[in-house]
Amino acid sequence: MSKVTVIGGGVTGLTTAIRLREAGHEVTVAAKDYLAGTTSWVATAIWHLFWVEVDERVERWSVTALDELIRLSRIEETGVTLVRGIECVRETSPDAEDFVQGRTGAAWQHIVPSYEALTLEELKGRLPWDYPLETMLGGYIIEVPIADMSVYLPYLMKRLEHLGVRLESDTFENFSEVEERFPADWYINCTGLGSATLAGDSTLRGIKGQIVRVTHDGSITEYIADDFSPRGMTYILPRGQDIVLGGSEDTDCDDSNIDDQLAASILARCAALVPDIANATVLEHLAGLRPYRPSIRLEFDPDVSNLIHNYGHGGSGVSLSWGCSAEVVEMVGKAENGQSTH
Template structure:
């Protein structure tokens, strides 16, 4: 296939953007160093919530647009991996959230029984990322798109083969653009057997390096986590894992003895603000930059993908 558009990056941002473009009739190829199941996206806890992402003025719209899509996908969780699950954000207050919060159905103050220290209760999309990424890839192929394993040294390599390139390279944008404002935020999680937890819990300090959350996924419970800025280490740390389990067990004591199934590490591609803009080269070829989503790539994925698609369409 001679691609009209090459999307660089096979994580959730790249695949969602490729799906939008292919379903708009574009011939699309995704170039990715790792298969989608091997990207940072596959490690994500993937609870819908605008977390560690800017600019605030745009994030709300992207997030709500994505929320509506996930609500529809939750009608078939076995295929999509998307479920609507209740839970609480400890310490959160409606008054501290953006205008997007008014668009979240059922979002309310938690009762004392639901969250003793106060917080917010909501039924939100929770995404089983390995299932979801495979579903996105299948949807892309059904629309005529392809996914190719390619490692790039420069975005010019893609521009040499297609008139339009969408740069969804995540942390790779630090070197491919290059953009030194892209920084890793290391996230480590622990997978355990679920002792019967059917609600999610999150207590995340947006400025801290340690967070506490647990998300029930099919066949496992995901415990987190960390948000270590400028740390590239991809290997799980044993001491960090023990601290994660201990923090979660302070909320649900039965988690202290849950059998560990595995450990995962991902590097969130943080940036002071998402870069979503078109660059037109002197020869008329278009490069749409679409990266820097930090810890909320899943949350804003559909809204951002649709904006990126508009930039591609307008460039033609």
């Protein structure tokens, strides 16, 4: 078994380190920031695919991750729970055509705890009478995992500590610095948007997202998401101890400052969808940059033979994490058995 340094302490780095350690490798994690310093901390963290190009690999990773998140939802200390709710489908939704054709063949539909399509009439009956329906086609009721990242990330770190993995704080300008300070047989780059400079990846860009955390008095138990509303992405997601209101997708912004006007608009949009939201108290505003690139980079580096990249998960890093980490373990295993690394 090998010595491995995982660079990055967000959800991608932590889950990758867990799977590598469980496979018997000696693992160290080294990262500039953990917890609130990462994009992962900001995530609404529902299992879904968003700001990611879906191909056969992404679908496979998402199914593996879904399975594991469902398992973790049975363990209280993880901060992962199952939430049932409604996803609205509009003419502009990526799955609009499949929805209209009545196609329900996606691999995940067979493992989510429940899935049921709703006609426009059925959906209308579940929305406020004056909710704007333009472009609305219908929806579906689904049950999926969601994580409260303020509980889930500490849980993943604790799990690593129990496995004997060291969590180091350090910032790297290049991979030679990683090699000097944390020498290993393998290096796994899980630095998210940090790879724009660390790996010199000019295809990476941040897609800004902003959310509002509000108090949860227990009266809202189901979620509702109207992500493709012409008025702006709208969702209300109860987690264990809070409700997350969203959201936004800004492609032209490279900072993660809170936009007050946007925050007010999120609150108004959510109150239009679920009027009780107007009574909730705001706990916190959060914003972050989703690490997006045209396709997730999960591959051996073409020039450095013992470096594997695992970054660029867009708006789906939580939803793909356990699938991508399983793939990294498989890649290391195959390379050690002398199989091709390219």
